[in-house]
Amino acid sequence: MEAAAKTVDFIRELFREPSGFIPLHAPHFIGNEKAYLNECIDSTFVSSVGPFVDRFEAWMREYTGAKYAIAVVNGTAALHLSLQLAGVKRDELVVTQALSFIATCNAISYIGAEPCFVDVDKNNLGLSADALRAFFATCEVRNNACYHRASGKRVAACVPMHTFGISTEIDTLVELCNAHHVPLIEDAAESLGSTWKGKHTGRFGLLGTYSFNGNKTVTSGGGGIIVTDDDELGKMAKHLSTQSKVPHRWDFVHDHIGYNYRCPNINSALALAQLEQLEHFIADKRAIAEAYKTHFADSSWEYVALPEHCVSNHWLNAILLGSREERDQFLTFTNDHGVMTRPAWELMHRLPMFVNCMHDGLTNSIDIADRLVNLPSSFRPSVA
Numbered sequence: 001m002e003a004a005a006k007t008v009d010f011i012r013e014l015f016r017e018p019s020g021f022i023p024l025h026a027p028h029f030i031g032n033e034k035a036y037l038n039e040c041i042d043s044t045f046v047s048s049v050g051p052f053v054d055r056f057e058a059w060m061r062e063y064t065g066a067k068y069a070i071a072v073v074n075g076t077a078a079l080h081l082s083l084q085l086a087g088v089k090r091d092e093l094v095v096t097q098a099l100s101f102i103a104t105c106n107a108i109s110y111i112g113a114e115p116c117f118v119d120v121d122k123n124n125l126g127l128s129a130d131a132l133r134a135f136f137a138t139c140e141v142r143n144n145a146c147y148h149r150a151s152g153k154r155v156a157a158c159v160p161m162h163t164f165g166i167s168t169e170i171d172t173l174v175e176l177c178n179a180h181h182v183p184l185i186e187d188a189a190e191s192l193g194s195t196w197k198g199k200h201t202g203r204f205g206l207l208g209t210y211s212f213n214g215n216k217t218v219t220s221g222g223g224g225i226i227v228t229d230d231d232e233l234g235k236m237a238k239h240l241s242t243q244s245k246v247p248h249r250w251d252f253v254h255d256h257i258g259y260n261y262r263c264p265n266i267n268s269a270l271a272l273a274q275l276e277q278l279e280h281f282i283a284d285k286r287a288i289a290e291a292y293k294t295h296f297a298d299s300s301w302e303y304v305a306l307p308e309h310c311v312s313n314h315w316l317n318a319i320l321l322g323s324r325e326e327r328d329q330f331l332t333f334t335n336d337h338g339v340m341t342r343p344a345w346e347l348m349h350r351l352p353m354f355v356n357c358m359h360d361g362l363t364n365s366i367d368i369a370d371r372l373v374n375l376p377s378s379f380r381p382s383v384a
């Protein structure tokens with residue numbers, strides 16, 4: 001593993017981490033985090049309402065250009081609510097990726113709907129437009145709804161995910177879904193700040209969701225955002241996330257089964273302080289990505305580079321090794337030497353809960369899962 005040793009040295013030099021251990025992705029709190037959290041505590045507004053919730057939502061509206069931004073407890077809850085708002089019902093199909101974090105499939109399962117896996121694109125690791133086109137060829141449109149012919153089930157939504165911050169060919173995916181009357185929800189949990197043809201990921205579908213979990217580009221401890229331009233859905237998202245309480249000064253009346261999915265003021269305060277630094281974080285993450293790209297240029301391993309039209313937040317860098325065996329040797333060597341690396345997620349169709357779900361063979365997903373490794377990608381306060 002001479003090449004792995006060279007890469008470990010390179011990563012040590014890149015991050016110059018005094019503790020010696022180099023994590024995959026660590027949060028940094030170097031802005032207004034403490035000031036805003038103190039403000040929360042001093043005001044006693046630490047829970048489900050408060051000025052920071054409003055400021056968090058306003059910041060996200062302004063940054064992404066969305067008409068509505070609704071703060072919720074996490075990205076998984078944002079996906080769950082979005083699927084419900086898009087009209088997904090029990091036993092219906094939701095098209096998504098097998099190469100994704102479990103949250104996407106869990107949210108689909110909370111509704112009682114069934115994930116249906118189509119392959120990813122080799123160039124961007126997200127839902128493939130060609131695979132989606134091929135899937136739709138097995139469906140038919142009746143009464144403005146899409147039905148999968150063999151199962152007779154309605155295709156109720158499509159949820160592409162922008163893997164590691166790299167945008168899918170989202171405009172083409174939206175076109176395909178619109179032509180088949182299938183609402184599209186973007187799982188933009190990993191891609192806050194990434195754009196496709198100059199427009200923010202999360203802003204192409206009917207609804208888009210972001211995560212502010214501790215391992216993401218910016219964090220609120222736990223938190224999520226739903227964005228949409230649709231007046232009815234935007235208002236309903238807020239309503240359902242707040243126990244569907246009918247606004248009144250003292251009466252407690254609720255008109256739907258709602259959820260306690262509000263993002264607390266204290267998490268919103270942390271989110272806002274982090275968002276103020278988002279572009280600064282991304283600038284350094286871009287420099288890290290460039291350094292990796294140069295390092296792997298004359299290597300037999302392939303650095304996962306950005307396709308045309310995509311500007312990434314560079315959440316996690318990735319390389320493709322020659323084989324699963326080589327991947328495992330690399331993982332062992334780097335983790336043994338204090339450099340945290342990890343493989344892609346186990347593909348969803350191999351997990352016990354989803355083994356019986358439909359899929360299209362998933363050729364690219366399987367190849368990528370066999371060979372991909374994520375590399376340390378944290379913002380570097382000491383360098384930037």
Ligand SMILES: *Cc1c(COP(=O)(O)O)cnc(C)c1O
Pocket residue numbers: 074075076077100101103104161187189190210211212213223224
């Ligand atoms: C992080 C993530 C989510 C949401 O995660 P939460 O921890 O619930 O905020 C959803 N989908 C993907 C692909 C993710 O990476």
